[in-house]
Amino acid sequence: MLKKLKKLLLVLAASGLFLTGAAGFTQPAQAAVSSYQSQDLSLDVKAAIAIDASTGQVLYAKNANTARSIASMTKLVTVYLTLQAIKQGKLSWDTKVKPTKAIAKVSQNTEYSNVRLDSTQDYTVKQLYQATLIESANGAAMTLAKAVSGNQVAFVKKMRALLASWGIKDAKIYNACGLANGNLGSAGYPGVGKNVENEMSASDMATVCQKLLSDYPEVLNTTSITKLNFMAGSSTQQMTNWNWMLKGLNSYYSDLPVDGLKTGTTDKAGACFAGTVNKNGHRIITVVLGAKHANTQDASRFVQTAKLMHYVYNNYTVTTLKKGTSISGASTIKVPEGKSETSSVVIGKTTTIWVKKGAKLQTALTKTSVASPIKKGQKVASYGFSTSSGKLISLSGKKLTTTAVATADNGTANFFVRLWRSLFGK
Template sequence: MFFSKKIKRAVISLVALISLVSCGATFSAPVKADGANYQTDQVKLNVKSAIAIDSNSGQVLYAKNADKTLPIASMTKLMTVYLTLNAIKNQKLAWDQKVKPTASIVKVANNAEYSNVPLKMGHSYTIKQLYQATLIESANGAAMLLGQTIAGSQKAFIDQMRSQVKKWGIKDAKIYTACGLPNGNVGKDAYPGVNKNAENSMSAKDMAIVGQNLIQDFPEVLDTTKLAHLDFKDQGHTTKMANFNWMLKGLSQYDQTYPVDGLKTGTTDAAGACFIGTVNHAGARLITVVMGARHKDGTDPARFMQTKKLMNYVFTKYRPVTFNAGSQMAGVKNIKVTDGDNATTNLGLKEKTTIWDPADGKTLVAKLNKQTIEAPITKGQVVGNYQFKSGNEKIVSLSNPNGMNVKAKALAANGKVNFFVRIWRMLFGGR
């Protein structure tokens, strides 16, 4: 009698499975959260848009109109710098390689209305000189000469910039110049077929992605962005460069509470005052972006005041907690395994991860995005994603406004049992 009941249950289960596969299962699509605004009411910023993220994981800590596309001005130069560092990495450029500017670039580089080092016709400059001038003095001519050297023309370089941001998943970027000046302000190097008033535009979220990729792929960029002053030498003439990031030590907006070491300012009439900053805090790296801050004149510190306000909010309201690779999360230390030698497999974090835990007195908890997995499983195999909450508050990220995915790996192998064992288990249960 027991045997027949077992068979009957197995047959019913098999029929149900076949029906599900044949008819298809219907699941409700998850409701997409608004990733453009997150904790916006917690701190009032006098800017058009802003965002704060963890540089490594992309966890969003604050967002205000973060999806709104706005002019980015000289923050553009971070993309030019990324492609420069990438070209050096791939041995297409060398730091000591000398290059000469075109007449068009020289004209931009000597325009007193723009930030520049005065490049001269017929003079040679090293890639390192141009790189430093681009980041520290925000030199427009230097940025254009880097692009010219990498791609052969301004248009070709702009096309490379557009291609790069698409690889990062940035879809709405508008890019026309290598330096961030409006299209018509670069003279003969204007992008063809585009209005002279067109400006490079991205969202605060997009700029955070640019900064995140730059720091992750080329962390050495911080060795230059942290410099408050540097000399630019050109055949006996020296230009004293001063960083436009006034939050650096030795400059007017420095505050030891916020030991910023990058990244880049940007200013045009249309953009207002913009700033993408970064700072190490409690062993974690933070990236902030503020766009469209007040800009009365060249002495207005508004963008840095707003950045300090944003950083203060993050430092006060969050505590970064770092878990090492292989760390197990309470409540989800294993996963059920179908047809495995063992019924479950132990899980841990795929790689070292920092979670900014809201300082709300609530416990940080993790949940796995699946309950079972099919055997066989190899040690180290990614088997799912953890998602975190603090109380009822979801921990969200740039890539997922519904929750931040952190990869979970198997801490041990789990082989698959043979066909006969699977049939036996289906009929009689047990393992």
């Protein structure tokens, strides 16, 4: 009896109102994934990653958390902020913008990808947006930055803040287009060297792509366009998409219906490509950095991207756990002070899991007990996923999880019931 009284005193000390609950399980912070399944596929690139577009599950990674020059893939951040400004009502597709003389000068340099702009002429946001994504027009991207923030420096600050809000801490961003700072003349970022370029890791670039596709999926309506005319006054320039994996262009694969997203090329970056494809109803995002670029006709980045995409679709099977699914062996959670000492839980949202062929999916709750009261539909825990061949990880490097929700209300038991349980265990 003395032991039981001691146990009771401990219970009372733990909660002044006798309302105790189990501590939540917290996963330790982990670094973004660097390499994953890289031994299974040899890619001739400096860095690469493949993820599920919805969940962020990492399907392949090679040197994925090392920051490298990203060149014109920068423009995906510029496009995100443009679409955000339109959504917020700060801009419209018909908003007209004049490029500065410095921007016009960049746009007229035939060494770079561009549509020719004139500092005395207005261009609509829609024109500039299309030119940025299709022709990878540097002057157009810089003019979008002017439309959103008024000047290039203010826009760069906005870009940095956006990336930081997504947990991207090691990015180096100096301009809206991805050229080396010295190539921008008087429009370059002040106080830094002429050779500095925007840098992000493959993992960070995948995060940018995932956020863009999640928040503004309509971007694919433009990134999938192969050719389009840029009309300004009496002049017309035909734009051709630099993503040669689109249907009708010279790196198209009939079994890979690629519909985005963005290339990038500088001498420092090499050939880069952030791609996306939706096959059999399952969309993935791939990023390759530092592919070979012997000349302007070199398709190495697309060859390596195709290898990566084929690897994913050929070596994984997809399991879809629908919302409301009960997981055998992980269908209940303890509620020590609930009216019922357990609550039934189910998958809280439909989740897609990629599993290497031959491996078995394993699912477990990330904690064993929760505090009462509980409401039906309330998130009470998470399901963590692994396989018989290893762990499944997300872009953050943490274990892949999804929500577990209660199927019914479970209030708190009265004091005497809880006292009885503390003394006698029932």
